[in-house]
Amino acid sequence: MTVVPGLRSGTVNLICDRCGNSVEAVPAVLPEPEVVWTVLNDHGWEGSPFAVGPHRCAGCTVASLVAPPPDADGPADPTVGPRAWRVDVEELPEAVVLTPSGDIEVLVADVLREALAAALSGDRDVVLDLCRVGMLDSTGLGLLVRAHREARQQGRSFCLVAPSRFVLTVLHTMRLESVFLVFDHRSQALACLAADRPDLSTSGR
Structure with a gap:
């Protein structure tokens, strides 16, 4: 995706990597000029929260869910990809631990959404182990x-x-680092949750 200043003051243009579609938007106040997450969400685009590709406009997002890209060669390999x-x-005494198997982006978001919903429907804390996740897009965020x-x-x-x-x-x-409880290792998260849960009621929230 390319993000360029719009013709009107205070606007930006988003240009889709795939089809060249362009949309003019008025971004909300953003902490950094290269962040376009709020604009992407407002217009139904998917991709990195940053102004670097790849990104997909709303039309291409729908198309990518029902068909392979135009330049795909041969049948899809069922052992890789979405x-x-x-x-x-893992349902542990301290919490339900969810471990995604790879990067979190729009094509796999429904799988994580369902897993999170199931975990949150119970009565335990939830730990999302991101040890296998390199990146996430605006949908994952x-x-x-x-x-x-x-x-x-x-x-x-x-x-x-x-x-x-x-x-x-x-x-x-x-500016979400103070919102989430973040740990380097799963054992640290579980120990913290098990040791003193009342103290967590206000931490990072």
């Missing part, structure tokens, strides 16, 4: 924010474990 993406679930909000409303904790440098950069740039 079909093989999964979320491992939105899932994390909603999961945190739902857990908080239910009086529980939603923790992130082992986020990559990319994920940490996204959280920092979006």
Whole structure:
């Protein structure tokens, strides 16, 4: 995706990598000029929270869900890509631990959304182990924010474990690093949750 200043003052133009579609938008106040997450969400685009590709406009997002890209060669390999993406679930005394098997983006978002919904429907805290996740797009970031909000409303904790440098950069740039409980290792998160849960009721929220 290309992001350029719009013709009108205070606007930007988003240009789709795939089809060249362009849309003019008025961004909200953003912490950094290269962040376009709010604009992407407002217009139904998918991709990195940053102004770097690849990104997809709303029309291309729908098309990518029902058909392979025009330049795809041969049949899809069922052992790679979205079909093989999964979320491992471990139900422990301290919390439900979810471990995605790879990067979090729009094509696999429904799998994570369902796993988070199931975990949040119980009565335990939720730990999202990101040890296998290198990056997440605007859809994935939105899932994390909603999961945190739902857990908080239910009086529980939603923790992130082992986020990559990319994920940490996204959280920092979006000023979300103080919102989430973040741990380097799963054992640290579980020990913290088990040791003193009342103290977590106000931490990072």
